[in-house]
Amino acid sequence: MMGYLTRDPIDAAALMRELPGPADGALATFVGVVRDNQDGRAVLGLEYEAHEDMAERQLARLIEEARHRWPVSSVALRHRLGALGIGEVSVAIAVAAPHRNEALEACRWLIDTLKAQVPIFKKERYADGAAWIEADP
Amino acid sequence: VQVRLFARAREVVGARALELEVEAGATPASVFELLCRRAAGLAEMRRILRCAVDEEYVDWSAPLHDGAEVAFIPPTAGG
Numbered sequence: 001m002m003g004y005l006t007r008d009p010i011d012a013a014a015l016m017r018e019l020p021g022p023a024d025g026a027l028a029t030f031v032g033v034v035r036d037n038q039d040g041r042a043v044l045g046l047e048y049e050a051h052e053d054m055a056e057r058q059l060a061r062l063i064e065e066a067r068h069r070w071p072v073s074s075v076a077l078r079h080r081l082g083a084l085g086i087g088e089v090s091v092a093i094a095v096a097a098p099h100r101n102e103a104l105e106a107c108r109w110l111i112d113t114l115k116a117q118v119p120i121f122k123k124e125r126y127a128d129g130a131a132w133i134e135a136d137p
Numbered sequence: 138v139q140v141r142l143f144a145r146a147r148e149v150v151g152a153r154a155l156e157l158e159v160e161a162g163a164t165p166a167s168v169f170e171l172l173c174r175r176a177a178g179l180a181e182m183r184r185i186l187r188c189a190v191d192e193e194y195v196d197w198s199a200p201l202h203d204g205a206e207v208a209f210i211p212p213t214a215g216g
Contacts (some may be wrong), residue, residue: 032216036185050143051208054192079215091216111216119189119208120215121144125139132145133214134185 004059007082012092017078019096028103032091044125051119070102141208150176166197
C-alpha cells in the first residue's frame with residue numbers, strides 16, 4: 001500500500017500545507033466533497049469501494065505521468081473509501097509548481113483521469129434505497 | 138485463477154473473491170461466462186464491465202496464466 005487511499009477523513013488543508021517548496025509560485029488544488037443531491041434526487045451519503053491494490057498502483061502511475069508531462073515540483077493525492085456523509089471530502093489533489101499554468105493543468109488532468117481510469121466505485125444512499133453509480137455523470 | 142468482483146457485480150455474485158478452475162486457453166471472457174452460470178444476473182453487466190489481469194486493464198480475449206488474478210471492473214466513479 002502506498003497510501004493514496006484512506007478510510008480516515010481527509011484533511012485537505014494539511015495536504016496543501018506540506019507541498020510548496022521555496023521555488024514554487026503556485027499551488028493548485030482540487031477537493032471533491034459529498035453533495036446532497038444528484039439528478040434532482042436527495043442523496044443522504046456515499047460509499048466508496050475500490051480494487052485497492054490496483055487503484056494504488058494506478059494512482060502512483062498517474063502522478064508519475066503528470067510529473068513527466070508538466071514541470072511540477074510535487075503532487076499530493078488522497079481518496080477516501082468507506083461511508084461518507086454530506087460535506088465530507090471524498091478526494092483531495094494538490095499540485096505545486098513554479099508557475100500556475102502547469103499546476104492547474106496537471107491538477108485538472110489528474111482528477112479527470114482518476115475518474116475515468118482508477119478502479120474506485122461509488123454507491124449513493126437515498127431515503128428509500130441505494131444504487132451503484134454506473135454511468136458518466 | 139483468482140476472480141475479484143466489485144460494487145454491483147460483487148453483490149450480484151455474492152462474493153468479493155473466488156477461485157475458479159479453468160481450462161488452458163481461458164480468457165477473461167471465458168471466466169466471465171463461467172461466472173454467469175453461477176449468477177445469472179451478471180450477464181447483463183458485461184457491456185459496462187472492463188477486465189483487468191494482475192491489476193492491469195486488458196482485452197476480454199487476453200490469455201490467462203496459471204494463478205492469474207482476473208478482476209471485473211465496473212464503471213469507475215471516483216472523485
